[in-house]
Amino acid sequence: MEKLVLGYAPTRRFTFSKEDAMKYKQLIKEKMESFGLGIDIVDLEGINEEGLLYERSEEAAIIKKFQDAKVDAVFFPHCNFGTEDTVARVAKAIGKPVLLWGPRDEAPLENGMRLRDTQCGLFATGKVLRRFNVKFTYITNCSVEDPTFERGFKNFIGAANVVKHFSSLRILQISTRPSDFWSVICNEGELLERFGIQIHPITLDELKQKTLKIEKTDTPELLEAIQYIKTTLDWSSVTEENVRRIASLKVAMKQLAAETRSTAIAIQCWSTLQDLIGIMPCLANAILTDEQIPVTCETDIHGAITSIMVQAATLNTHPTFFADITVRHPENPNGELLFHCGNFPVSLSVEEKPKLNKHFLFDDHSPGTHEGEIKGGSMTLARFDGDHGEYSLFLGKARGIEGPFTRGSYVWVEVNDWPLWEEKLVKGPYIHHSVGIHANVVPVLFEACEYIPGLTPDPVDPTEQEIRAWLRGSDLNKPSMVVSQ
Template sequence: MQKKQIKLGLAPTRRRVFSVEDSLKYKKLIEEKLKSWKIDFVNLDSLNKEGLLFDRLEAGRAAKIFIDAGVDALFVPHVNFGTEDAVAKLAKEVQKPLLLWGPRDEAPLADGTRLRDTQCGLFATSKILLRYGVPFSYIVNSRVDSPVFERGFKNFLAAARAANSFLKARIGQVSTRPGDFYTVIINEGELLERWGIETVPITLVDVEKGVLDMVKKDKRLKDTVADFKARGVKFKDMDDETVGRVAALKLYLLDWAERENLSAIAFQCWDALQLALGIVPCFVDSELTAMGIPVACETDINGALTSILLQNASITESPTFFCDLTIRHPEKENSELLWHCGPFPHELV
């Protein structure tokens, strides 16, 4: 299963008038929690001796640390009130998905002193982010070990994975859309201009030639067919030569996806391929999807992009499946038949 791996920029922020010691305690707690979840993160220990963001004049240097490290998202825990303008300047410069959070405050001390005032600080930061035009997500004040924090953080990470997989995606396009399928018309120029998404076209003639060449001389073919059979795949009414073409199609698409760094594939699955090779690609589509390269039927590029989003947003390792919403259940109000010709990964069984 291919999922976009997220590198997180961790920018704990404090305000000068609150406890430095308590801020450093929460910085340590957060880093320990992220390590326990095996999160790849870059902190600000090289920014200053505290590794905290509290000086607006250091926001540019902090941004450079994250940009140079190639982070995919920002997490800004307010370890006390925080320095809202520094956070806004940092986020504006880095331009990555942003998560705000602060620990829930304890009761004031006996003398009335408060350690953090994180809720008030989060309100201030969020207001300035709106002024700067920076979108953000947030988790309500909560303890580091609380289910609220874990759920909010992991949901954000899933959303960040989805966003990063969508932007600048490369979709392999096998032939044109089927003539009658106006529903899968796309604006290729808009995809490139707005989100940096590229389509990588190939013709069915190229696919046919590549598959037939593989059938003749690719040494991997035998092992691929053996793997099918070892997993209990049944090729009903298909001779060995036809099964070999199915295996060759899988290998051809995998090689193409690796060579072109494809995120997903949109395949014109009928009916020219059947005429050219005497096979349907549905099983092969399911194989690639199970391996983390979603394949959408009928040259549905928007469907391929949706599959990428779902694959990366999912917190499970279950693969996506591509289907039509066909009919409502005859009697049950909240039931629907999800159907297609067979591109569902075998892992879903």
């Protein structure tokens, strides 16, 4: 995955201390780098001797530098009062997510003079950004070492990465939706017009031809996929030929995604594919999802969109899993089963060697499902969906719990108030499909929606008020706050 590129434009104003502004420019950059996020930072060194934004005559050079570097977001830390009009013009020209923050001011000197007046400048810049119709993220004015800064910065970087991947999203659609699945109907034209999301459709016959062609070869890519399956899974229930075909299908799907420059796949996983090549695609889906190419079942385009957003919220460091929200826990009133036939990433399995099996629902019992329970812990569940021209992003957090054995890929989870979740999911615009990830990224996805016109965040737990309080740092002295990162 490409790294996120951050434009770093620390700013000052001539009437305040240049020396202190330069000191904080360095302190802030060192702090950002200490977070270990793996981002590329493009600063203003070379624009002037200070590496600071303050001269209006240098505005064009700053814009060009950021545009040439193809920055994905811009951070304008106010190292003293700052130059609000230039900040706004640069932000407007770049057109990417903007982070506004400044380090908390020290007490006045003994002679009554103040060196920075950073907070005052933040008020001014916020107003001017609004005048320029620039969306921006704000972190509470605090010290460089304050946990609020680290929390807000990391959250912004995650949100900017979501926006980056969302804005360049192309989905490989393998065949139409199954005829019985009216719930996954989507408006392809509206997705393109509203969000710029492209869909590249191909037929199952195209996938079949490519799979069978690859199967006859011994390319390193195919041999690696076969070896992965044999080493990682218990494949005793299927044949050597089954393993080779499943591996060939995985390689074919990955190549088709690369050829079409797609970052996610939505596939008609049953039942025509089994008639064509005699296998289920579940394990192939699982392996690709582990490789950061999420695959959704039943040609669920909105599910694929969700998967890319959720994956990007972790800076592409965690795999997603695509699940049916299925049945309530037999004993826990807030418990629910997340399940699918056999597509959850292998890396999430609780078993040392999870089972490669034959499908347990369809009459042909074709091989290719990856079955077993996945690990619990803290998770985020999300769903991008819409109808009647309105789109929203369902957000909630859950934790894994004990529950009875079931077939397929599964995990039992507990949420704060299941009847509330159920009401929201049934009344829509959502369906039974969701995307899970083992990370708390609700605040990241919530913030990302600020930069995606036409997409409304719809958090159920934590609430919008709790998310905003957490981002402000209001919970640091209030142990009762529930959101964690």
